[in-house]
Amino acid sequence: MIDSAVALPQGRRQRNKARVQERLFEAAVELIARHGYDNTSIDEIAARADVARGTFFNYYPRKDDLISEWSARRGTELRRSLVTEAGGLEPGDTVSRFHRCLAALVELNEDRQEVNRSMVTAAVRAGCLGARESATAELFTAILTDGQARGEIGEGLDPDRLGLLLRDAYLGVLTRWAVGAEQDHASLYRELHEVFKVFLIGALPRTAHRDCCPHTA
Amino acid sequence: MIDSAVALPQGRRQRNKARVQERLFEAAVELIARHGYDNTSIDEIAARADVARGTFFNYYPRKDDLISEWSARRGTELRRSLVTEAGGLEPGDTVSRFHRCLAALVELNEDRQEVNRSMVTAAVRAGCLGARESATAELFTAILTDGQARGEIGEGLDPDRLGLLLRDAYLGVLTRWAVGAEQDHASLYRELHEVFKVFLIGALPRTAHRDCCPHTA
Numbered sequence: 001m002i003d004s005a006v007a008l009p010q011g012r013r014q015r016n017k018a019r020v021q022e023r024l025f026e027a028a029v030e031l032i033a034r035h036g037y038d039n040t041s042i043d044e045i046a047a048r049a050d051v052a053r054g055t056f057f058n059y060y061p062r063k064d065d066l067i068s069e070w071s072a073r074r075g076t077e078l079r080r081s082l083v084t085e086a087g088g089l090e091p092g093d094t095v096s097r098f099h100r101c102l103a104a105l106v107e108l109n110e111d112r113q114e115v116n117r118s119m120v121t122a123a124v125r126a127g128c129l130g131a132r133e134s135a136t137a138e139l140f141t142a143i144l145t146d147g148q149a150r151g152e153i154g155e156g157l158d159p160d161r162l163g164l165l166l167r168d169a170y171l172g173v174l175t176r177w178a179v180g181a182e183q184d185h186a187s188l189y190r191e192l193h194e195v196f197k198v199f200l201i202g203a204l205p206r207t208a209h210r211d212c213c214p215h216t217a
Numbered sequence: 218m219i220d221s222a223v224a225l226p227q228g229r230r231q232r233n234k235a236r237v238q239e240r241l242f243e244a245a246v247e248l249i250a251r252h253g254y255d256n257t258s259i260d261e262i263a264a265r266a267d268v269a270r271g272t273f274f275n276y277y278p279r280k281d282d283l284i285s286e287w288s289a290r291r292g293t294e295l296r297r298s299l300v301t302e303a304g305g306l307e308p309g310d311t312v313s314r315f316h317r318c319l320a321a322l323v324e325l326n327e328d329r330q331e332v333n334r335s336m337v338t339a340a341v342r343a344g345c346l347g348a349r350e351s352a353t354a355e356l357f358t359a360i361l362t363d364g365q366a367r368g369e370i371g372e373g374l375d376p377d378r379l380g381l382l383l384r385d386a387y388l389g390v391l392t393r394w395a396v397g398a399e400q401d402h403a404s405l406y407r408e409l410h411e412v413f414k415v416f417l418i419g420a421l422p423r424t425a426h427r428d429c430c431p432h433t434a
Contacts, residue, residue, distance in 0.1 A: 094421075125342045129389055130396040144420070154422050161411055162420060164393075165386050172346055172385025179347040194378055202419025203361070203379060204311075205371050 021059050023049040028066050033114035037067075037122035067123050070115075075135025078104055082139060094147030098196050101143070105136075106189045109174065120171075120178040129171060137167035169195045238276045240266040245283050250331035254284075254339035281343050287336050288345070292352025295321055299356060311364030315413050318360070322353075323406045326391065337388075337395040346388060354384035386412045 010018070027048035031040040042063060046056045060066055081104035082090055082097065089097065109116050128134065141163030147153040153162075173191045227235070244266035248257040259280060263273045277283055298321035299307055299314065306314065326333050345351070358380030364370040370379075390408045 121344070121347070124346055125344070127338070127342070127396070129341055129346065130338070130392040132393065151422075153420050154418075157415065157420060158411070161408070162415065164389065165412055165415060168386050168389025169382050172381065172388070175347040176349065176381075179344070191378070194375070195382055198374065198379065198382060198419070199415065200419050200421045201371075202415070202417050203370050203374060204417045205368075 020049075020051060020055065024051065024056060024059055025066070025069060029070075029112070029115050032066075032118045033112065036118045064126050067119060067126050067128075070119050071123060071128070072135070074108060075139075077108055078136065078139060082143070089142060089146055093150075094143060094152040095200065097143045097147075098200065101139070102189070102192055102196055105170065105192060109177070109188060117178040120174050124171065124175055129168065132164065134164075134167050136170065137163040139163075140166045166195075166199055169199065237266075237268060237272065241268065241273060241276055242283070242286060246287075246329070246332050249283075249335045250329065254335045284336060284340050284343050284345075287332075288340060289352070291325060292356075294325055295353065295356060299360070306359060306363055310367075311360060311369040312417065314360045314364075315417065318356070319406070319409055319413055322387065322409060326394070326405060334395040337391050341388065341392055346385065349381065351381075351384050353387065354380040356380075357383045383412075383416055386416065 024045060028040065028045045031044055031048060042056050043053060046053045049056075060069070078101075082100055084090055090100070092100070109120075141159045144153050144157075144159040144162050148155065148157070148159060153159070170192065173188070173195055177188050177191070241262060245257065245262045248261055248265060259273050260270055263270045266273075277286070295318075299317055301307055307317070309317070326337075358376045361370050361374075361376040361379050365372065365374070365376060370376070387409065390405070390412055394405050394408070
């Protein structure tokens with residue numbers, strides 16, 4: 001497999017393909033921001049990108065592939081704030097990394113809010129909550145795995161499962177943010193901060209911990 | 218408002234309406250269990266319940282209203298295991314109540330599994346993750362509010378928000394369970410147990426707690 005980000009310089013044919021795909025994606029994003037995902041047709045996207053309808057399907061065989069593309073680009077942007085070029089995590093402890101995550105997720109969603117709101121709703125409907133593969137969950141898991149190796153995360157916990165749990169909670173907050181146009185700018189930060197806090201320190205005060213979960217192996 | 222469970226004895230007309238609705242709901246459940254929500258048509262449901270197509274719409278104006286009905290019935294069943302007839306919570310502390318919740322949720326989902334799997338998927342697609350109104354979230358919130366009043370839940374936390382958070386995490390587990398037919402019977406219990414544990418005690422070991430979330434008000 002060739003990573004397209006590394007395969008430069010490409011031939012002209014390749015570059016033209018990339019340009020058409022970019023035009024299609026941008027056309028889709030602009031229409032979706034204005035009319036929502038369900039109300040944006042493939043015909044409209046193709047017309048706005050100035051390509052034939054059939055060309056759209058060469059790049060996105062199903063309309064839902066736009067969601068995957070959007071999601072992959074978000075994943076790349078998110079990784080950029082937390083992962084070094086060599087592919088390792090930026091230095092820091094677990095708590096500070098999650099604080100950086102929080103800031104990156106808020107920024108990612110508040111930039112081009114209209115399209116994000118529509119795409120989050122569309123992504124949940126397309127079944128992303130049931131998917132085990134998620135760039136966000138993987139990043140959470142990487143932070144947790146590293147934190148566990150350094151004794152910063154509880155030993156009895158499974159980082160894969162924890163990463164999915166945190167992704168689910170994040171997605172819940174994000175979905176409510178996406179449907180609630182009345183919310184102010186600070187609300188996404190506030191809600192996510194609460195999720196990260198409960199995830200890391202739990203709902204029980206420390207004194208109660210010894211009584212919890214007697215069945216735990 | 219009259220609570221229909223209390224309004225007995227009803228007239229014959231009322232009883233007949235209730236019988237037709239029950240027949241429609243049962244017909245829907247059986248077809249959905251066999252073919253899935255999306256592959257079950259209103260015509261088929263009406264035919265199986267032996268009523269005219271128009272009659273279906275008297276009871277369920279939109280097909281999605283079947284999801285609301287299913288969800289309301291599940292809510293009632295769940296409450297039955299945790300709420301007294303007078304409407305208060307069954308005696309117990311927060312941890313034992315969540316253990317009872319866990320058992321009830323597993324039982325609720327594993328009974329009539331096929332229809333539950335289809336309905337969970339349909340409910341998520343219909344947007345229940347974005348909804349603030351949820352019988353499950355409300356029950357979690359009631360347990361948390363009571364626990365907080367007794368000093369068993371951290372003071373700085375908002376029970377409404379916590380209830381939604383736990384519902385989101387529950388729904389994530391449930392959605393993966395719904396799409397993964399390969400999973401064994403114990404897996405739903407195991408996954409949910411992990412969620413409740415992290416929710417209550419957090420991912421950080423106790424010694425790390427003082428370092429977490431310096432921004433918290």
